[in-house]
Amino acid sequence: MSAPVDGSVRWSHVGLNCLDQKATEAFYTRWFGFGRARVVEADGSRVVFLRSGPVYLELFPTDSAPAFDTVKDGPDNPGAARHLAFQVDDVDAFLAAADGELEITLGPLSFDEFIPGWRTVWVRDPDGVVIEVSQGYTDQSAQELRTYA
Template sequence: MTAPASLRWAHVGLNCRDQAATEEFYTRWFGFRRARVVAGDGWQVVFLRRGEAWLELFASDAEPAPAAKEDGPANPGAVRHLAFQVDDVDAFLAGAEGELSVSLGPLDFDEYITGWRTVWVTDPDGVVIEVSQGYTDQTPEELARYDA
């Protein structure tokens, strides 16, 4: 079977100790807005949206995962990090005025892509978020070098 032609990205679901704090974090720092709330008897799921990017926030009282370090957990099956692009990592950090928890960086990756700069921050539940500038895809010719 081949992938359906209509396939498109849907969302990332995040478990949260405090949905309101997590919603405020993604709204304040990354410009998401509340798009939908689905609720039942004693539970609710909050959907946040920015353009075509969606986050689904679930309240959870389960034990937190071990704290992620640097650019995220390396465990197979775990999501390593979320990632967003900005025009200027340093301006993004300056706008945060020290209010974001930086887990790694900022680091420059000019040896791979000229102008690629990245910092990793964490959300209220310890989810690692990569914030980058300057990332670009490789050309088909460059990718062909990696074909087996």
């Protein structure tokens, strides 16, 4: 039994565990335009909320080792997020601006056979989370989607 979606449900945020919160915050601030939106301190622990437009990341401190290795476009473990994704106008310009400072795990690759102009590269954040950076993605039309019903 499922409840109808009535418009009152909205995306909220992604929570990330961080070995070094300052390094993770600096990464998302520098490369993806996030800024600090809120800091919550409780029981000797600090949680940092970052915001970029309507998108929020919640950074939690941890000293645990990663549960699995993240390679290429992300882990394929059930229950694990495969990757986070951001759109840019030009993947090559984004990489040129990074000047080799980002760890590329896969790509850049072109997916013109699916969507003309769709190009993607995957990079890793300081905690091993894979980030997809792409250009040119577009949704299918309603008519095209009906063929998959």
